[in-house]
Amino acid sequence: MQPTPAPSAFIYLASQSPRRRELLGQIGVRFELLLPDDPAAAEALEAERPGESARDYVVRVCEAKASAAFERLRASPLASAPILTADTTVTVDGAILGKPADAAHAADMLARLAGREHQVLTAVAVGGTHGVHAALSISTVRFAPMRAAQIDAYVASGEPFGKAGAYGIQGRAAEFVAQIEGSYSGIMGLPLYETAALLRAARVEF
């Protein structure tokens, strides 16, 4: 049997995503950032493996982020507290759409998403003395058709960069999101319902 975790007044958020900070703050969770010293190594964790499903991919990457964060905490004099990591990916026709490498890549992704449905998967993990527990949120998003000029203007806004699938539902892309089914916060990068349940199980106070 795993030991009951001690109550914790805060967590470590091991994420560079500004969206995840905003969303955790929305439910009143106190956190400190636990960021990688080498952001390039962190990005390398996100490399796809051939034949891997989007579901397997997003859970594996989220857990890899958790392991890397545990190593950082172990090597530091910081206080012990639960660690939260997450990974978001967009999938359409079995393909995984990560963050766009450049403007042409972003435009290609958006052309692929326009006028149809795709799925957004976000895995979230909370690790501590009770082990690592993860949850997966899957949402369906339907995009309106987009003209080439609309895609170009959206890419030129800069918003697609650093975002899975090259869009941000919380930003200008809202204009193209005709319908969603699932979790708005999950699409944005951190499913708050699942996150709150994992944090309560880890005895985080908020």
Ligand SMILES: Cc1cn([C@H]2C[C@H](O)[C@@H](COP(=O)(O)OP(=O)(O)OP(=O)(O)O)O2)c(=O)[nH]c1=O
């Ligand atoms: C689909 C979608 C994604 N996103 C963002 C959330 C994530 O920040 C990003 C997906 O990249 P991730 O690799 O999940 O996260 P990250 O690299 O930004 O941060 P870290 O790995 O350090 O936690 O896409 C939005 O902001 N809005 C959206 O509508």
